[in-house]
Amino acid sequence: MKAAWYRRQGPAQEVIEVGEMPSSPVGAGEVRVRLACSGLNPSDIKRRKGFNGQPHAFPLIIPNSDGAGVVAELGPGVQRLAVGDRVWVYSAQWKRPHGTNAEEVVLPVQLVQPLPQRVSMAYGACVGIPALTAHRALFADGPIVGQTVLVQGGAGAVGHCAIQMARWGGAKVIATVSSAAKAESARLAGADHVINYQKEDVSAQVMQITQGEGVHRIIEVAFGQNLPITQQVLRPHGVISCYASDAQPTPVLPFYAFMMKNQTLRWVFMYELQPDALLSALSDICLWLSGAGARGTPRPIVEHVDRVFALEETAQAHDYLDSGQAGANVVIRVSDIT
Numbered sequence: 137m138k139a140a141w142y143r144r145q146g147p148a149q150e151v152i153e154v155g156e157m158p159s160s161p162v163g164a165g166e167v168r169v170r171l172a173c174s175g176l177n178p179s180d181i182k183r184r185k186g187f188n189g190q191p192h193a194f195p196l197i198i199p200n201s202d203g204a205g206v207v208a209e210l211g212p213g214v215q216r217l218a219v220g221d222r223v224w225v226y227s228a229q230w231k232r233p234h235g236t237n238a239e240e241v242v243l244p245v246q247l248v249q250p251l252p253q254r255v256s257m258a259y260g261a262c263v264g265i266p267a268l269t270a271h272r273a274l275f276a277d278g279p280i281v282g283q284t285v286l287v288q289g290g291a292g293a294v295g296h297c298a299i300q301m302a303r304w305g306g307a308k309v310i311a312t313v314s315s316a317a318k319a320e321s322a323r324l325a326g327a328d329h330v331i332n333y334q335k336e337d338v339s340a341q342v343m344q345i346t347q348g349e350g351v352h353r354i355i356e357v358a359f360g361q362n363l364p365i366t367q368q369v370l371r372p373h374g375v376i377s378c379y380a381s382d383a384q385p386t387p388v389l390p391f392y393a394f395m396m397k398n399q400t401l402r403w404v405f406m407y408e409l410q411p412d413a414l415l416s417a418l419s420d421i422c423l424w425l426s427g428a429g430a431r432g433t434p435r436p437i438v439e440h441v442d443r444v445f446a447l448e449e450t451a452q453a454h455d456y457l458d459s460g461q462a463g464a465n466v467v468i469r470v471s472d473i474t
């Protein structure tokens with residue numbers, strides 16, 4: 137099979153190799169997926185760079201956790217899927233050497249989920265990490281029907297999914313973005329209100345939109361940087377779900393400000409969800425993808441893929457996502473499966 141891999145951490149142009157690789161055998165409870173597309177996430181870049189002191193965990197790594205394709209082979213005992221099924225996969229490279237940046241991948245069946253015909257392979261490769269993170273952030277503390285949710289970074293991969301799933305969950309959505317193009321992307325995803333966090337006073341706008349009440353939930357991508365906003369707009373008994381704080385990894389927390397309002401600080405790390413939380417997320421995501429189960433007004437899936445690279449361009453794809461110029465969802469097309 138054709139694949140891209142790296143044998144040591146370092147700059148993409150130096151360490152990423154592309155070539156032929158032997159296929160892996162399929163064991164009991166496993167599935168071989170012939171991949172169409174592989175989704176590239178910031179965590180894949182961080183792993184290749186050794187962000188936060190992450191070690192190079194395997195001698196040779198085929199990167200990327202997310203992907204989409206068709207089932208090619210079932211291992212002994214697998215009944216839930218059939219050969220030829222369209223599927224999306226997640227966590228393929230989490231604690232495993234071989235991810236989805238290749239023509240095929242062999243995975244435990246629970247990491248392989250049905251992909252409805254109405255969803256493209258390119259967007260299917262962008263479901264895993266973003267949708268699981270968004271679902272956990274939105275629903276970990278119960279239903280959100282009738283609530284108002286602030287999605288910080290609404291044009292990002294996780295943010296864009298969070299807007300769509302918040303609407304699916306029956307909530308009103310306020311999103312922050314940094315440009316007119318990203319504002320349009322957030323509106324198309326279903327945001328009721330969009331605020332440019334680089335040009336506008338986010339807190340003042342949110343309080344005006346909510347008639348001084350504030351929001352029930354915040355889905356947070358920049359926890360440390362946005363703490364002042366959180367303090368001003370999160371309602372008493374509200375929940376802030378945070379999944380990243382890259383610019384300020386060690387923020388100073390105003391303890392009593394949160395305590396006095398009985399607010400909840402929810403940490404989200406999608407790779408290590410509890411089994412029940414994971415099952416609930418997977419079943420809801422599959423409902424959402426198939427257009428069912430909406431607590432709010434049913435809406436079509438809004439597919440947002442910023443750019444698609446060829447397998448041979450894997451290093452360029454890494455550099456593009458790492459540049460900070462990329463929009464949500466960078467994909468590597470690894471075969472011509474559609």
Ligand SMILES: NC(=O)c1ccc[n+]([C@@H]2O[C@H](COP(=O)([O-])OP(=O)(O)OC[C@H]3O[C@@H](n4cnc5c(N)ncnc54)[C@H](OP(=O)(O)O)[C@@H]3O)[C@@H](O)[C@H]2O)c1
Pocket residue numbers: 177178179265266269288289290291292293294295312313314315318333357358361362378379380381382404405406407460463464465
């Ligand atoms: N904990 C977990 O389980 C988990 C899961 C997924 C991702 N993550 C992490 O979450 C981060 C985002 O991931 P992603 O895939 O969504 O990346 P992405 O597609 O690059 O999106 C990040 C978004 O955040 C926005 N943003 C940055 N600073 C902001 C601020 N202060 N206020 C509002 N918006 C802001 C960016 O907007 P502009 O670029 O327009 O400024 C961008 O749209 C990465 O660090 C990733 O590693 C963690």
